Amino acid sequence: MFSTNSSAYKLFNENNLDFMKRLPDSSIDLILTDPPYNLSQFSRGNIHLNNGKTINNKIAEWDSIPLNPNDYIEPFTRIIKPTGNIFIFTSYSLLGKWYDAFNPLFSTFQIFVWHKTTPTQSVYHNSFLNSCELVVCLWNKGHTWNFSSQDQMHNFFECPSCMFPEKIISPKHPTQKPLELIEHLLLISSNPNDIIFDPFMGVGTTGEAALKNNRRFIGIDIDEKYVKASLKRLSIY
Template sequence: MKEKAYYCDENSHSKLVLADTFNYLEKIDAESIDMIFADPPYFLSNGGVSNSGGKIVSVDKGNWDKIDSLEKKHEFNRRWIKLSKRILKPNGTIWISGSLHNIYSVGMALEQEGFKILNNITWQKTNPPPNLSCRYFTHSTETILWARKSDKSARHQFNYKIMKERNGGKQMKDVWTGSLTPKREKTWGKHPTQKPEYLLEQIILSSTSEGDLVLDPFVGSGTTCVVAKDLGRRYIGIDENKSYLDLAIKRLENVK
């Protein structure tokens, strides 16, 4: 597909695109993507408050994180997941991250659109923000669903040996523990839902090979692309927020 990129990385044949995710996904060639990682909106912007660095802050992140109803939220998820299935290679896989506010809709949408869920990864955060209301257990985990097309002939890639080596010679389990995004990864600016690089490194290493093409349809500050570049993979990142893409570009240009 030929379309002007907002940022083009000639060395790795990769790019960032300033566009509406739905519109751009429709233009990507069918069965051309090896792996998709998506961190879609959690739809948490409802006027509430949270804790950040010991301070009470608003949970509102922007219009992109707002939705009118449960039905519209599920329609949103089914639509982008359906488009993702078309562009994913027969043996490719999709990873989707989310909190309890959206991940159950995502799981249902995956099955409705013809995916088989392979794993339910629990990302356990070692330093979650405290619960201000003291009326719930502290939210310290997120779920990452890993899926492939439900076609029985599909043989998804899983780099079992690499994951075993990273886990001290033992089979890696579906609970991954680590900290929230460290400050050093926010040197060039902040994104409200930025994922830590170690998380994407594990995902990309587990299910791709060097030279594969990785897509992030809600790329934000570009963590997926930064890690893909560092690991020798090609990437496409899509976002309709120019300031987030500018932040992603700064990070990409400083990958060693």
Template structure:
């Protein structure tokens, strides 16, 4: 499958692909994207693998949620992000504590420059073997030289994770947090990509900020959720 034959939903402000990002990455031209924000699939410390499928929520094991996908090695997709991104642009990638070091290695191996480690304070704790966990992490990188942004706030971002009835996806992230990061590091009408869009939280943030959004999702269920979310916006 390539980008031109993948199932697609397009509006004036967003293009959503129902595809495996690895299968369509080739179709994105070098240096064509202004920002990448993503919350990728990754392996869980506690196992999380059931019949070759992952089950997790907010970085923790999650059972019977209908969200099942296979982990993709970071060094298979991060070099594609580097190629697709324009020079002097930013890449934000969410992670838990266990995957932070491998993601960082994959990013620096392909020449991304480390900018910042941001913390999402979820304002709720989840049980852990050691200390109850209340944070997720956002690694920030740049391709090429520094680009002046509108960097505001601090390295700790406090936002509630969607829960209960407001929740569309088992690992859904707060739109307000994504909006803040996109506002700080892009300008209006620039193009943002989320290669693992889930329920399209990044898409909602982009549309609210008047940025153009491109999203990719492998699972039909979340692709449909994303499509409906964009329609409602």
């Protein structure tokens, strides 16, 4: 296990289900996380282009490990505060499983759409570009909600994929989300000094969004190299 001693953030290198057993009931204000999409099973392999670049369709080894949303019912519902929100990035292939697991337990199960203005190009021109990703949004009545205008209340957000100079963290994470997107979700659904939790932390984008906006952060990742990258990233705050 690896952890930090900062009062603003704590990072852990372990299985998130084991870790959440130690979190107190109703201790988290916002769960904002990006679990594996399990898309590797649909991959036809990496595509090597004539210019020497490769389109990575295999993603990573951890994406091939089956994710069961039912495993997160008890810990998520136990640790989230009554005023809290839960945002979970997901794929079309897992959306129904998240719905079946969590829709009966929350007063609202809603979908938020991120439109990527820089999607991976279609080499063979034989399908739509995968330019949209989905976020499962869960809350109960009385949840934290910060909107100043109707324009901010759209369940749609448009921005580029994570690119240079933001995506210079080593090691690179194949599904790193842009800070602009994570900040948008965090600011509308939490307040200063709230505790933000990401059990699939990756390289710490949710953590940076939290610290940058005067929130506290708890992050977990099972891969030690990503925890070390997150520690380096967050140490400037």
